[in-house]
Amino acid sequence: MRVVVPFATNDPKTRLSDRLSPAERREFSRAMLEDVLEAIRGSGGEIEVLATAPLDIDAPVTVDDRPLTDAVNAALVPETAVVMADLPLITVAVLEELFETPGDVVLAPGRGGGTNALVSRQPDFRVDYHDGSFPKHRASAAELGSVAVVDSHRLATDIDEPADLVELLIHGEGRATDWLRDAGFELARTESRLGIERE
Numbered sequence: 001m002r003v004v005v006p007f008a009t010n011d012p013k014t015r016l017s018d019r020l021s022p023a024e025r026r027e028f029s030r031a032m033l034e035d036v037l038e039a040i041r042g043s044g045g046e047i048e049v050l051a052t053a054p055l056d057i058d059a060p061v062t063v064d065d066r067p068l069t070d071a072v073n074a075a076l077v078p079e080t081a082v083v084m085a086d087l088p089l090i091t092v093a094v095l096e097e098l099f100e101t102p103g104d105v106v107l108a109p110g111r112g113g114g115t116n117a118l119v120s121r122q123p124d125f126r127v128d129y130h131d132g133s134f135p136k137h138r139a140s141a142a143e144l145g146s147v148a149v150v151d152s153h154r155l156a157t158d159i160d161e162p163a164d165l166v167e168l169l170i171h172g173e174g175r176a177t178d179w180l181r182d183a184g185f186e187l188a189r190t191e192s193r194l195g196i197e198r199e
């Protein structure tokens, strides 16, 4: 399976700005990307990193500085998966489930209504990211053919906001989790839910 991995190179993860400096956000998002690429490699996927600027990484990179939706649509030929680079909890098994699920369009929703991963086998399907893309994608794909939804905690956990870092500290084992621990983050008990604190 061809797997396109969109990656914002220069100013990533702005929603983590109150916890991480710009340089830390770049390092952390790079660590997440490495985790995602490792899982894709393990699943036998043929990687194409779709980056906003040149990137020194051990994978084929296409540079496209257009907005996310336009760049992905330009790369979306049938039998393509799109897997976001901010999914450091994904595993080979989870990706195999995504790739093997039948359907003209297969969608993996993210928490809060985004689309963390998809497979398109439908030549007319186009993405429309942001502002709750999952319901938009589900509706537009249903007009074109069959739609399947993959229900997976690991695929649904995109790391966007400080609260998402908790999931990484609980469940993660890769580079992104190591980076976070090295940066001083650890789990903290705040009311009934686990939170995070930084030393």
Ligand SMILES: Nc1nc2c(ncn2[C@@H]2O[C@H](COP(=O)(O)OP(=O)(O)OP(=O)(O)O)[C@@H](O)[C@H]2O)c(=O)[nH]1
Binding pocket: 005, 006, 007, 008, 009, 011, 012, 013, 014, 015, 016, 050, 051, 052, 064, 066, 067, 068, 071, 084, 085, 086, 160
């Ligand atoms: N190629 C490309 N990838 C993008 C772009 N914007 C975001 N991405 C990637 O798309 C995925 C989802 O990104 P978001 O969480 O929406 O955005 P982000 O830039 O990572 O984070 P925020 O600044 O907090 O919104 C991540 O893998 C990003 O690296 C873009 O304009 N072009």
Ligand SMILES: C[C@H](OP(=O)(O)O)C(=O)O
Binding pocket: 068, 110, 112, 113, 114, 115, 116, 128, 129, 130, 131, 132, 133, 134, 158, 160
């Ligand atoms: C790209 C966007 O990601 P989110 O902003 O939901 O993380 C989406 O999935 O539509």
